[in-house]
Amino acid sequence: MYHTWMRYFTPSPTHHKLGLVCLGVGLQHGALPTVGPRTLDHHVAVVVSAGRGWYRGPEGRRIAVTAPALIWLIPGTPHHYGPDPATGWDESFVDFTGPATATYTELGYIEPDRPVVPLTDTAAARAAVGRIARAARRGNPLLEVETGAAVHELLVALRRARADMGADGDPVLQALARDAFQPLSVAEHASRHGMTPAALRAAVRRGAGCSPKDYLLGIRLGRAKELLVATELPVAAVARRVGYDDPAYFSRLFTRRVGLAPVRFREQQGRAVHGGWSHRIPDPEHPPTISTGPT
Known part of the structure; x- marks a missing residue:
């Protein structure tokens, strides 16, 4: 038994000029069907939050996938993957494309040569996927921009969650x-x-x-x-x-x-900073505010 929710989008040529556009989002869990073999013309980030399974790329080698983990599906690369039928897995996925993918690849955020990436956790990545899912409501006039912005967030979250990188980076x-x-x-x-x-x-x-x-x-x-x-x-x-x-x-x-x-x-x-320059990063939950005391 498995459960699936997914939604797909078709951004306009104007939205593609933003650099990244989201083409689809999905949340699934259970003993999901095997995917492929197939080849796509766009990127997909598959985030596995629980469970285990396998991935097979064009060279035919079977790679074990154990949560938390990320599976990269790269345009033009044949792939085949699925969860262990005995355990299933919890999966969220985001399909995306755009000219900015080349820069994210150059910077190492997208890794074509490492299709399976161990993660430390998936909380931040799933939060970004959740923002895409919420933006996917029918009739949302900001759909393409909201979902595109969340793809940028997702790529940063996945980079930060890589198991070979500390929380503060390399x-x-x-x-x-x-x-x-x-x-x-x-x-x-x-x-x-x-x-x-x-x-x-x-x-x-x-x-x-x-x-x-x-x-x-x-x-x-x-x-x-x-x-x-x-x-x-x-x-x-x-x-x-x-x-x-x-x-x-x-x-x-x-x-x-x-x-x-x-x-x-x-x-x-330039501006005068009468209170002095601070190197302390403000708490996002309690940002600096104008004090309005009694008059």
């Missing part, structure tokens, strides 16, 4: 972020982590989709923007705070990557 990227403002070369960063420069480049490319230099630059420029906006520090002092001893070089780099010189960026975005 440890190599965490270590680089911690040391980002120190004037170190890529080779020196690699040596600190007991890696060769080539191994570091491969790890960062796999985890962030860019080179170590670009990853560090993004962190440095983000912090420089905060200092320019929230303080009156001279540009030279901002440059030193984010790891550049040569303020002229920092200004050229900032201008090239941001599109504005540091001084111009400050003019556009």
